[in-house]
Amino acid sequence: MPLFEIRELTHFFGGLKAVSDFNLAFEGGELMGLIGPNGAGKTTIFNLVCGVYHPTHGEVKIEDRNLAGLFPHQVTAMGIARTFQNIRLWPEMTVLDNIRVAHNYKLSYGFLDAMFQNSRYRLAEKGIDRTARKFLEIMGLRDYAEELAKNLPYGLQRKVEIARALVIRPKLLLLDEPSAGMNLGEKEALIGLIRWIRKEFNLTIWLIEHEMRVVMNLCEKIQVLDFGETIARGTPEEIQGNPRVVEAYLGKEID
Amino acid sequence: MKQYSLILLAFFFFVLVVGFSWAGVLSSYTQLVLMFVGVNIMMSSSLNLVNGYMGEFSCGHAGFMAVGAYVTSLFTVWFFTTGSVFGPNLLPPEWATVLFPFILLFGGLIAALVGLLVAIPSFRTRGDYLAIITLAVNYIIKSAIENIQPIGGARGFMGMGRVVNGMQEMVDIPWMMIWTWIFAFLTILLIKRFVSSTYGKGIIAIREDEIAAEIMGVNTRRAKMIAFMLSSGLAGLAGGLFAHILGYINPGSFTIMKSTEALVMVYLGGMGSLSGSVLSAVLFTLMLEILRPLQLYKWVVVPLILILLMLFRTEGLLGHRELTDVFPRLKRIFKSEEKVHATL
Numbered sequence: 388m389p390l391f392e393i394r395e396l397t398h399f400f401g402g403l404k405a406v407s408d409f410n411l412a413f414e415g416g417e418l419m420g421l422i423g424p425n426g427a428g429k430t431t432i433f434n435l436v437c438g439v440y441h442p443t444h445g446e447v448k449i450e451d452r453n454l455a456g457l458f459p460h461q462v463t464a465m466g467i468a469r470t471f472q473n474i475r476l477w478p479e480m481t482v483l484d485n486i487r488v489a490h491n492y493k494l495s496y497g498f499l500d501a502m503f504q505n506s507r508y509r510l511a512e513k514g515i516d517r518t519a520r521k522f523l524e525i526m527g528l529r530d531y532a533e534e535l536a537k538n539l540p541y542g543l544q545r546k547v548e549i550a551r552a553l554v555i556r557p558k559l560l561l562l563d564e565p566s567a568g569m570n571l572g573e574k575e576a577l578i579g580l581i582r583w584i585r586k587e588f589n590l591t592i593w594l595i596e597h598e599m600r601v602v603m604n605l606c607e608k609i610q611v612l613d614f615g616e617t618i619a620r621g622t623p624e625e626i627q628g629n630p631r632v633v634e635a636y637l638g639k640e641i642d
Numbered sequence: 643m644k645q646y647s648l649i650l651l652a653f654f655f656f657v658l659v660v661g662f663s664w665a666g667v668l669s670s671y672t673q674l675v676l677m678f679v680g681v682n683i684m685m686s687s688s689l690n691l692v693n694g695y696m697g698e699f700s701c702g703h704a705g706f707m708a709v710g711a712y713v714t715s716l717f718t719v720w721f722f723t724t725g726s727v728f729g730p731n732l733l734p735p736e737w738a739t740v741l742f743p744f745i746l747l748f749g750g751l752i753a754a755l756v757g758l759l760v761a762i763p764s765f766r767t768r769g770d771y772l773a774i775i776t777l778a779v780n781y782i783i784k785s786a787i788e789n790i791q792p793i794g795g796a797r798g799f800m801g802m803g804r805v806v807n808g809m810q811e812m813v814d815i816p817w818m819m820i821w822t823w824i825f826a827f828l829t830i831l832l833i834k835r836f837v838s839s840t841y842g843k844g845i846i847a848i849r850e851d852e853i854a855a856e857i858m859g860v861n862t863r864r865a866k867m868i869a870f871m872l873s874s875g876l877a878g879l880a881g882g883l884f885a886h887i888l889g890y891i892n893p894g895s896f897t898i899m900k901s902t903e904a905l906v907m908v909y910l911g912g913m914g915s916l917s918g919s920v921l922s923a924v925l926f927t928l929m930l931e932i933l934r935p936l937q938l939y940k941w942v943v944v945p946l947i948l949i950l951l952m953l954f955r956t957e958g959l960l961g962h963r964e965l966t967d968v969f970p971r972l973k974r975i976f977k978s979e980e981k982v983h984a985t986l
Binding site for chain 1: 832840842847850853857862
């Protein structure tokens with residue numbers, strides 16, 4: 388049984404076919420890349436997986452449980468976390484609170500417990516606080532715990548976003564263009580970070596990336612998308628030599 | 643010790659106000675203003691939960707106040723007084739001393755349920771729907787009460803004065819002053835607890851980025867509904883107290899004008915700032931009283947102040963900050979609850 392499986396995923400925006408017959412399976416532990424020119428439908432696929440959109444056709448399964456029709460927070464609870472192309476932290480909240488709020492998917496107390504601040508509430512909050520601080524520590528963000536997220540430099544915001552996704556303890560981590568807007572040094576650091584969290588948290592990672600240096604360096608397998616259709620899949624070397632991929636990115640050669 | 647100083651201060655204030663009212667040091671007018679301050683603190687801080695912390699726009703807060711006011715009043719008058727509407731009293735008037743807070747809570751609960759009815763359709767989608775729906779609900783509630791003749795319709799409803807008198811005959815202390823401030827403090831405490839819990843911080847995340855909140859595991863629809871119910875329930879409590887302070891209510895007290903007052907207090911104090919809401923409720927209530935000699939011109943001056951505020955200080959007196967952030971030295975005296983958690 389695969390860890391994660393997408394079968395015949397198809398999605399229309401009105402009359403536009405954004406994703407067509409997309410298939411994928413993870414056994415667990417992969418580091419897979421999803422690339423393609425702008426507008427190829429990469430982020431749409433992530434949104435379909437996360438429950439932001441509901442697919443027109445096809446199914447998405449994690450550990451054999453179907454994700455169709457679930458709300459995003461329910462998908463999260465099943466073990467899929469993600470980061471966003473343009474960082475979506477909660478800017479006016481502290482870094483620590485950004486991590487804390489991500490615990491909402493498995494909160495062990497309810498409204499009344501919070502109002503009475505009973506022992507169940509205090510125990511849960513203590514646990515959340517401890518976990519959140521531990522994750523900040525692991526990611527080297529401890530010194531920024533009380534800082535507002537918006538005040539952090541870009542590279543660190545990206546790190547906070549990854550920490551916020553990790554705290555959900557995902558089985559599958561989706562990274563949407565993690566290196567967007569980063570300089571060379573930050574990109575090198577990011578490659579190291581992704582390798583490290585993958586090992587440390589025993590993750591399956593699926594990432595969208597435009598930066599070839601990152602993809603080719605990092606991913607074991609790559610799937611290439613163009614106009615919603617898979618045009619190639621394989622190892623980085625195979626992809627680099629694939630004429631259809633070159634055509635999708637650079638256009639056809641005129642003879 | 644430090645973390646209790648805020649509670650101690652509140653307790654000290656409470657004893658002072660109630661003591662002075664009881665001893666007759668304060669004129670009945672001053673007492674009335676003080677009670678209105680309490681009610682307005684409840685109104686502004688509860689509205690701030692939705693408009694400030696959650697970032698939605700509710701503009702029919704007086705509607706929920708009306709529900710609380712009428713439900714509470716109907717029950718107290720029915721139970722404890724003999725009148726033309728409900729006939730003889732069901733229970734001895736003295737029991738009101740004990741039962742009043744429970745009836746008040748029941749009124750708040752009904753207001754919260756009405757809030758839920760509003761929340762269900764409003765939070766299906768994002769956007770300005772809540773503003774339009776709450777505005778409509780405010781009118782619906784007002785018009786509905788106006789057209790229910792058995793409870794007085796547009797003429798209003800009275801008899802709460804006799805309920806309070808019954809309480810005072812039993813034990814002669816300023817009951818309404820006591821209950822108003824107990825519930826005002828309770829409101830502040832509950833909102834503070836809500837927004838400092840991981841559960842309640844979900845609504846701040848919704849304000850900051852709703853899609854991210856939903857994807858990072860916050861059940862946004864439920865969080866919004868809970869926050870909205872809490873907010874409208876507290877407004878209902880404020881309404882119940884308001885009705886018993888005045889002894890007379892009519893639908894005209896709960897128009898869009900009243901909702902606007904609550905909005906003004908929220909924006910004056912600053913969105914997402916609890917201490918700002920308390921501060922602005924105090925300032926606003928006192929300002930209305932000071933401007934009373936201006937009579938109708940009051941309603942020129944007050945909106946003008948709001949316009950000037952929006953022009954020169956968009957974020958309100960304490961936008962998104964608490965008093966302790968503006969005056970860090972206060973932190974030494976009032977250690978915030980959050981910090982206490984961190985040191986556990």
